[in-house]
Amino acid sequence: MRNQTVGSTEKAPAATVPPPQTAGDGRLPRAARAVAWLLVGVVLLALPLLLPPFRTYLATVVLVYVIAVVGLNVVMGFSGQISISHAAFMGVGAYTTAVLMGRWELPFPLAALAGVLLATLLGYVVGLPALRIAGHYLALATLAFQLIVQSVIFNWESVTNGPRGIAVPPAVVGVFPLADRNLYYLVLVAALLSLLFVRNVVRSRVGRAWRAIRDKEIAASVFGVDVARFKTLAFGVSAGYAGLAGALFAITVGFLDPGAFNLWESVKQLTMVLFGGLGTLVGPPLGAALLVLAPEFLTPFREHSLLVFYVVLLLVLIFLRGGLASGVSRTAAWVRRRRSGAPPSDAVVTDAAVTAARDRPAPPVERSAEAGSAVGESMLTADGVTVRFGGLIALDGVDLRVRDGEIKGLIGPNGAGKTTLFNVLTRVYPVHAGSVTFAGRDMLRLRPHQVVGAGLARTFQNVEMFRSMTALENVLVGRHHRDACGLWRTGLRLPSARAEERQARDAARAALATLGLERYADTPAESLPLGVQRRLEIARAMVAEPRLLMLDEPASGLTAAEAAALMDDVRRIRAAGVTVLLIEHNMRFVMGLSDSVTVLDHGRVIFDGSPQRAQSDPAVVAAYLGEVES
Numbered sequence: 001m002r003n004q005t006v007g008s009t010e011k012a013p014a015a016t017v018p019p020p021q022t023a024g025d026g027r028l029p030r031a032a033r034a035v036a037w038l039l040v041g042v043v044l045l046a047l048p049l050l051l052p053p054f055r056t057y058l059a060t061v062v063l064v065y066v067i068a069v070v071g072l073n074v075v076m077g078f079s080g081q082i083s084i085s086h087a088a089f090m091g092v093g094a095y096t097t098a099v100l101m102g103r104w105e106l107p108f109p110l111a112a113l114a115g116v117l118l119a120t121l122l123g124y125v126v127g128l129p130a131l132r133i134a135g136h137y138l139a140l141a142t143l144a145f146q147l148i149v150q151s152v153i154f155n156w157e158s159v160t161n162g163p164r165g166i167a168v169p170p171a172v173v174g175v176f177p178l179a180d181r182n183l184y185y186l187v188l189v190a191a192l193l194s195l196l197f198v199r200n201v202v203r204s205r206v207g208r209a210w211r212a213i214r215d216k217e218i219a220a221s222v223f224g225v226d227v228a229r230f231k232t233l234a235f236g237v238s239a240g241y242a243g244l245a246g247a248l249f250a251i252t253v254g255f256l257d258p259g260a261f262n263l264w265e266s267v268k269q270l271t272m273v274l275f276g277g278l279g280t281l282v283g284p285p286l287g288a289a290l291l292v293l294a295p296e297f298l299t300p301f302r303e304h305s306l307l308v309f310y311v312v313l314l315l316v317l318i319f320l321r322g323g324l325a326s327g328v329s330r331t332a333a334w335v336r337r338r339r340s341g342a343p344p345s346d347a348v349v350t351d352a353a354v355t356a357a358r359d360r361p362a363p364p365v366e367r368s369a370e371a372g373s374a375v376g377e378s379m380l381t382a383d384g385v386t387v388r389f390g391g392l393i394a395l396d397g398v399d400l401r402v403r404d405g406e407i408k409g410l411i412g413p414n415g416a417g418k419t420t421l422f423n424v425l426t427r428v429y430p431v432h433a434g435s436v437t438f439a440g441r442d443m444l445r446l447r448p449h450q451v452v453g454a455g456l457a458r459t460f461q462n463v464e465m466f467r468s469m470t471a472l473e474n475v476l477v478g479r480h481h482r483d484a485c486g487l488w489r490t491g492l493r494l495p496s497a498r499a500e501e502r503q504a505r506d507a508a509r510a511a512l513a514t515l516g517l518e519r520y521a522d523t524p525a526e527s528l529p530l531g532v533q534r535r536l537e538i539a540r541a542m543v544a545e546p547r548l549l550m551l552d553e554p555a556s557g558l559t560a561a562e563a564a565a566l567m568d569d570v571r572r573i574r575a576a577g578v579t580v581l582l583i584e585h586n587m588r589f590v591m592g593l594s595d596s597v598t599v600l601d602h603g604r605v606i607f608d609g610s611p612q613r614a615q616s617d618p619a620v621v622a623a624y625l626g627e628v629e630s
């Protein structure tokens with residue numbers, strides 16, 4: 001059996017930015033974190049009382065960049081897209097604010113709001129290419145936007161004052177001039193709220209959707225994540241943050257030099273994020289602080305200061321993949337291990353642990369055992385499905401019927417078209433001819449992310465874990481389509497969002513328990529053994545509450561005992577009322593489970609009927625059964 005599934009989502013375009021390294025057990029203990037945050041809070045509050053005005057100004061500039069990079073981290077770190085136009089969005093916020101305050105005499109809050117809204121809108125527009133292109137092409141598209149904004153700032157002199165720059169009138173709110181300490185505290189509050197908002201979003205359904213897109217885009221859409229919507233949302237949020245940073249930057253510096261928003265500035269912000277820790281919460285703010293303040297630290301090196309700075313940067317990027325934040329978490333993990341003498345907790349789970357989990361009796365499924373055992377009417381009907389890849393006809397007028405309540409086997413030799421058919425049913429592949437109806441619905445009208453809502457959930461031949469997530473978070477993505485809370489409700493942690501998250505977590509834990517996996521809830525999914533990952537995929541599909549569960553070679557790579565345990569699981573799932581469509585090469589597994597089988601060969605159906613008849617059908621024997629394990 002070949003290892004590379006043709007047509008599995010591994011053929012999907014890779015996420016543009018590789019996922020950051022997971023923190024593993026590197027989180028500081030709760031109490032230590034609380035003390036650390038308290039200390040940081042006290043220092044931040046006291047700073048302007050202790051520092052001379054110029055240093056307070058510098059601290060304010062640092063906080064402005066914190067807001068900018070927290071936004072950049074949303075698009076690059078969490079949603080995995082690339083953007084080298086962040087300074088341009090900041091420029092849009094800054095210039096809009098300055099022009100509206102200077103020419104229209106708008107008060108700062110209104111001018112800033114306009115800057116944020118315009119930057120957000122442009123962020124959505126710049127995010128549109130990300131729906132069609134990725135990688136270098138997307139980088140170039142964002143670069144083009146950066147250059148357009150630069151050109152507008154330089155050439156639209158009647159508004160921006162061109163290369164001469166533009167003065168920003170002093171900002172006043174009520175009787176308070178927004179300058180010095182007042183301004184510092186305003187920017188501090190804005191930075192903390194910005195960070196808090198993103199933290200809440202990232203830990204919610206929205207953040208999981210972003211991370212799922214980053215890790216495995218097609219698997220994300222199969223579980224109901226509207227990839228287009230969430231990608232553009234990430235660009236919009238990120239640009240909105242840049243717009244806010246730009247507005248605050250304008251009143252902090254008092255004069256806008258167009259050079260402050262050029263390509264080099266975008267690269268600098270990107271460096272802040274990578275240096276601090278892509279996809280971490282505290283890393284980018286740390287990176288911003290260090291990079292803004294670098295000239296101060298490096299004064300002893302005089303004319304060599306830039307050289308020293310870039311050498312340090314290079315060393316961190318090469319040797320501390322994951323940035324400073326990963327350095328901190330690795331050190332914390334090391335200290336913990338030294339203290340406890342325990343092995344690293346993100347080490348691969350041992351076989352003994354897996355066996356223990358497998359042998360543990362799984363809790364009974366909720367619905368009665370009889371509920372789904374009666375086979376009923378046709379639930380899924382595919383007629384004449386044809387799929388071509390260039391000159392290759394992968395499916396050639398395939399008909400398939402799956403009846404309500406049955407376990408249907410879909411078998412055939414390698415390359416017969418089984419996974420392609422799964423990909424057609426879940427709308428991953430387009431069809432050239434034919435129709436698919438499921439529970440009376442025309443499936444070919446649905447977009448990929450709508451399929452799971454119609455009642456179809458699947459697993460993949462090559463396990464498709466969201467690799468930066470824990471087992472629990474992976475299962476939670478399966479819940480995505482059932483929930484509704486978006487950016488604002490999750491970011492503000494409104495009661496509705498909290499209640500929804502609680503229910504989703506309960507459902508995900510229950511699904512883990514049903515498959516005997518609750519002990520792995522907080523383990524990074526990628527470090528689990530294959531057998532556990534396969535069960536985890538089933539838990540993720542089951543939490544979506546499908547009517548039809550589609551399993552693509554679930555027993556592949558499992559030991560005989562693991563396969564036997566999985567057979568029991570599949571029977572229990574069917575008994576709970578879920579219809580099962582099963583691709584499998586392990587004949588004992590598929591023949592032992594299926595009520596009926598359809599056999600494909602070279603993209604055509606060569607048999608449809610009972611497993612017993614299949615085994616003696618001459619065409620099937622000739623095509624397939626003779627050459628596989630039994």
Ligand SMILES: Nc1ncnc2c1ncn2[C@@H]1O[C@H](COP(=O)(O)OP(=O)(O)OP(=O)(O)O)[C@@H](O)[C@H]1O
Nearest residue numbers: 005006007011389394413414415416417418419420
């Ligand atoms: N994205 C693709 N691009 C080009 N060819 C593809 C693609 N996906 C599938 N194919 C081709 O379509 C044919 C059917 O492949 P498919 O993966 O559906 O077979 P399968 O029956 O699932 O095989 P296996 O049991 O080995 O997984 C193969 O010849 C394969 O090379």
